[in-house]
Amino acid sequence: MATSTYLSNPVVTINAVDLTDQCSSAVLTRVIEALESTAFGSGSRVYTSGLENNTLTVTLYNSYAVSETYATLKALVGTQITVKVKPTSAATSATNPEHSLTGTYLETLPLVNGQLGALDTIDITFTGGVYSVAIA
Amino acid sequence: MFKISSERLGKIGDFFDAAAAEKDGVNVLALIAGGFLAETSTKTDPKPAKTDTEPSED
Numbered sequence: 197m198a199t200s201t202y203l204s205n206p207v208v209t210i211n212a213v214d215l216t217d218q219c220s221s222a223v224l225t226r227v228i229e230a231l232e233s234t235a236f237g238s239g240s241r242v243y244t245s246g247l248e249n250n251t252l253t254v255t256l257y258n259s260y261a262v263s264e265t266y267a268t269l270k271a272l273v274g275t276q277i278t279v280k281v282k283p284t285s286a287a288t289s290a291t292n293p294e295h296s297l298t299g300t301y302l303e304t305l306p307l308v309n310g311q312l313g314a315l316d317t318i319d320i321t322f323t324g325g326v327y328s329v330a331i332a
Numbered sequence: 333m334f335k336i337s338s339e340r341l342g343k344i345g346d347f348f349d350a351a352a353a354e355k356d357g358v359n360v361l362a363l364i365a366g367g368f369l370a371e372t373s374t375k376t377d378p379k380p381a382k383t384d385t386e387p388s389e390d
Contacts, residue, residue, distance in 0.1 A: 212341060214340045263340050268362075275359055277362070278356055
């Protein structure tokens, strides 16, 4: 029987700051680049693992208030930090693993994304870094 | 010495171990710039200089 999980009450931490209540989407993707190693005599393409190149993309409501989104992110552009995502706010465990990217890089920070009649939201992507998962 | 000044980082007023956080990949300077940490002074006010005063013979 198929089961599905959705992030009903996740925890999103950016540079140790909990921005869960400003976040509406988080996509953490683990990527290990494929290096082709196909040689003569092969009947199909063959790949081997290359460098790891993970990404975390989050959608945040933009807020310039004290201790909110802008205050958290403004000094992080062009730096390496640690980000963490956990499916629920319960204790970290094998069924609620905490995923981390350490040394991940923030290249771009949209400062304003204003539209009439809509909340200001920004999508930011953290690239690279060392992936780890905690289960306790 | 830093203390937490935002609930997004932890309990307000608690000591923040900046050295351990930096080892964990946290950008402490960005936390300070964002107002999440407050530096606490370890200095104490200097004691006033002792002054010997002659007892008056009034």
